[in-house]
Amino acid sequence: MTVPPAEFVLPTRFGRAAFGGCYAPETLMTPLLELEAAFRAAQADPDFGVALARELREFAGRATPLTPAPQLARATGLQALYLKREDLAHTGAHKINNALGQALLARRMGKTEIIAETGAGQHGVATAAACARLGLVCTVYMGATDMARQAPNVARMKLLGANVIPVTAGQGTLRAAVNEAMRAWAARCDRAHYILGSALGPHPFPTIVRSFQRVIGDEARRQVLAAHGTLPEAIVACAGGGSNALGLLVPFAEDNLRRMAVEAGGHGRELGEHAARLDGGRTGVLHGCKTLLLQDSHGYTAGTASISAGLDYPALGPELAALAVDGRVEVWRASDEEAFAAAQQLCALEGILPALESSHALAALPRLAREGVRVVLLGLSGRGDKDIASYERALKSGGAA
Amino acid sequence: MKPVLPFIMAGSPSLERLPALLAEAAALDLEAIEVGLPHSDPIADGPVLQAAAQRAIARGVTPVQVLECLARCPSSPSVILFSYFNPLLQLGTGRLIALLRPTPVRSLLIVDLPHGEEAEFERELRAAGYPLVPLLAPTTSLDRAMRLLQERPDPGPSVPFAQRFAYVVARLGVTGAAGAPDLGLVRDRLAALRKITGRPLTVGFGLADAVSLESVRAMGAVPVVGSAVVAALYEGKSLRAALHAE
Ligand SMILES: Cc1ncc(COP(=O)(O)O)c(C=O)c1O
Numbered sequence: 034m035t036v037p038p039a040e041f042v043l044p045t046r047f048g049r050a051a052f053g054g055c056y057a058p059e060t061l062m063t064p065l066l067e068l069e070a071a072f073r074a075a076q077a078d079p080d081f082g083v084a085l086a087r088e089l090r091e092f093a094g095r096a097t098p099l100t101p102a103p104q105l106a107r108a109t110g111l112q113a114l115y116l117k118r119e120d121l122a123h124t125g126a127h128k129i130n131n132a133l134g135q136a137l138l139a140r141r142m143g144k145t146e147i148i149a150e151t152g153a154g155q156h157g158v159a160t161a162a163a164c165a166r167l168g169l170v171c172t173v174y175m176g177a178t179d180m181a182r183q184a185p186n187v188a189r190m191k192l193l194g195a196n197v198i199p200v201t202a203g204q205g206t207l208r209a210a211v212n213e214a215m216r217a218w219a220a221r222c223d224r225a226h227y228i229l230g231s232a233l234g235p236h237p238f239p240t241i242v243r244s245f246q247r248v249i250g251d252e253a254r255r256q257v258l259a260a261h262g263t264l265p266e267a268i269v270a271c272a273g274g275g276s277n278a279l280g281l282l283v284p285f286a287e288d289n290l291r292r293m294a295v296e297a298g299g300h301g302r303e304l305g306e307h308a309a310r311l312d313g314g315r316t317g318v319l320h321g322c323k324t325l326l327l328q329d330s331h332g333y334t335a336g337t338a339s340i341s342a343g344l345d346y347p348a349l350g351p352e353l354a355a356l357a358v359d360g361r362v363e364v365w366r367a368s369d370e371e372a373f374a375a376a377q378q379l380c381a382l383e384g385i386l387p388a389l390e391s392s393h394a395l396a397a398l399p400r401l402a403r404e405g406v407r408v409v410l411l412g413l414s415g416r417g418d419k420d421i422a423s424y425e426r427a428l429k430s431g432g433a434a
Numbered sequence: 435m436k437p438v439l440p441f442i443m444a445g446s447p448s449l450e451r452l453p454a455l456l457a458e459a460a461a462l463d464l465e466a467i468e469v470g471l472p473h474s475d476p477i478a479d480g481p482v483l484q485a486a487a488q489r490a491i492a493r494g495v496t497p498v499q500v501l502e503c504l505a506r507c508p509s510s511p512s513v514i515l516f517s518y519f520n521p522l523l524q525l526g527t528g529r530l531i532a533l534l535r536p537t538p539v540r541s542l543l544i545v546d547l548p549h550g551e552e553a554e555f556e557r558e559l560r561a562a563g564y565p566l567v568p569l570l571a572p573t574t575s576l577d578r579a580m581r582l583l584q585e586r587p588d589p590g591p592s593v594p595f596a597q598r599f600a601y602v603v604a605r606l607g608v609t610g611a612a613g614a615p616d617l618g619l620v621r622d623r624l625a626a627l628r629k630i631t632g633r634p635l636t637v638g639f640g641l642a643d644a645v646s647l648e649s650v651r652a653m654g655a656v657p658v659v660g661s662a663v664v665a666a667l668y669e670g671k672s673l674r675a676a677l678h679a680e
Contacts, residue, residue, distance in 0.1 A: 039578065056519055056546045058478045060571035060603060202484065215477045220607030222573065318520045319475060331496045332521035333474040
């Protein structure tokens with residue numbers, strides 16, 4: 034290994050709020066400095082770009098299609114709606130873009146093991162698949178609550194050869210899984226790379242994840258111009274940590290259109306009943322970055338609630354939070370119930386079963402139409418097979434599960 | 435008693451017991467003691483300290499309560515306040531410094547605050563007499579260690595130990611890892627660090643048994659005992675017993 038650089042070179046902070054940073058224990062500082070250096074070297078190396086593009090094409094099935102959704106457009110009051118189909122990427126969500134990018138990076142760094150956390154299980158499945166393909170040992174930390182509600186993905190990870198470790202601490206959700214994955218990385222950082230699954234955590238993770246996800250928006254921009262002739266009036270994606278939202282929105286950052294991210298409104302407005310960080314959060318530090326954080330008055334992280342395991346993280350990724358504070362991205366919330374209703378509508382009208390996460394973006398469509406928006410590009414971040422049990426329960430009870 | 439730096443978690447076994455524990459530390463003639471503020475997401479801590487923090491939070495212990503309790507312990511040894519950054523950020527430097535004033539806290543060890551991330555916060559605390567303790571991990575190169583030691587400099591022998599020492603992390607991973615760390619590696623590491631600094635060094639992360647403590651002392655460093663002390667106190671033992679002082 035070459036001598037690690039003494040300082041980060043890439044910007045570590047975002048926006049006027051200066052969110053982001055690297056609030057990491059000293060044990061992880063050198064691994065993070067090495068990671069940034071490896072990432073920069075990979076970015077500058079045409080061979081890396083070629084290898085990643087090839088994996089994305091031959092293994093992940095990119096480019097994903099852009100599907101016009103005329104029935105849903107009509108039903109929600111829009112003139113035209115285009116769905117960017119990340120649900121059709123291999124393993125069923127956008128997560129594979131980042132998992133492949135970071136797994137290739139890890140191999141370049143000479144790492145033999147991969148550690149990952151997962152909420153909905155999509156990042157875990159994508160990482161397990163990438164590791165199987167590249168010959169890396171894979172350990173995934175997953176909250177026990179999430180393992181129960183996303184059981185199909187647990188089975189998939191195991192089939193793909195990953196060691197899935199249940200985390201029972203806290204609410205047994207993504208936040209607890211990240212805690213445990215960071216601890217595991219500190220213990221094995223000499224041989225393991227940590228593939229963080231969303232645009233959060235200490236620098237350089239938010240930047241790396243966003244950069245591997247912007248393929249979504251780069252493709253969508255070409256596709257929507259080809260299909261529609263002009264840019265849409267609004268672009269919308271759901272936001273957990275913010276990786277699919279940033280990936281879709283960033284290539285449209287300088288365009289004159291509305292950029293939207295939709296958070297989990299859960300089942301109420303009180304702290305603990307949702308994961309709506311823009312309204313409910315205050316500036317805080319969690320898992321290595323400063324951002325909008327749901328917390329109590331003592332600085333303890335608050336509990337969250339959402340029907341969607343991928344959106345119930347208490348912090349908004351720092352770059353997305355900074356864009357929101359700077360007024361460059363609008364952040365809305367959708368409730369559990371609205372997400373369910375929107376998913377059923379997409380199934381019935383367009384023959385597509387969305388992930389519960391993506392359904393939160395769909396739930397924003399009627400409101401956008403009411404505000405006069407006519408043409409929308411929507412990031413359909415994943416497919417809904419993993420959520421079958423929740424959907425069935427909702428159908429039986431006639432509303433939220 | 436022989437040099438040792440115990441770590442206790444405020445609020446475990448209970449906040450009511452904190453003054454008595456600090457009095458016992460003073461009676462044992464300890465120079466300093468680390469007191470942890472409980473946090474909801476202790477990413478650098480192993481199971482014992484996680485559970486202790488969890489119990490404290492579940493019982494309603496808050497950072498302000500801990501600091502107010504410390505203010506009622508004037509005869510305590512120097513306290514090194516151990517914390518994650520977010521609870522301190524929420525207090526703000528003004529309130530934090532005012533709360534620290536009447537306490538025996540002499541320095542802060544903020545696990546997730548590298549030098550430079552919050553330059554103003556760190557500068558204000560230092561100016562008020564609360565320097566941050568430098569941490570040196572197994573992944574910290576000697577070049578980097580040299581820089582970290584300069585960024586958080588040793589004011590020299592005129593100030594208490596709590597404001598001078600650097601904390602050497604004995605192993606990769608989190609606090610309370612099972613089994614003693616590789617003492618051969620620790621010895622080599624200390625020898626290398628001795629060439630770049632003369633300030634007092636403590637060694638922690640996974641030290642528990644009397645033999646390891648003695649070995650670290652023989653290397654000229656002060657052993658830190660955290661998880662083992664917290665677990666023993668939770669079982670109802672005295673601080674003296676937890677530190678193998680009997
Ligand atoms: C299908 C899907 N969409 C969205 C998300 C939310 O993550 P992010 O905000 O990083 O895109 C997840 C996370 O698990 C997911 O599985």
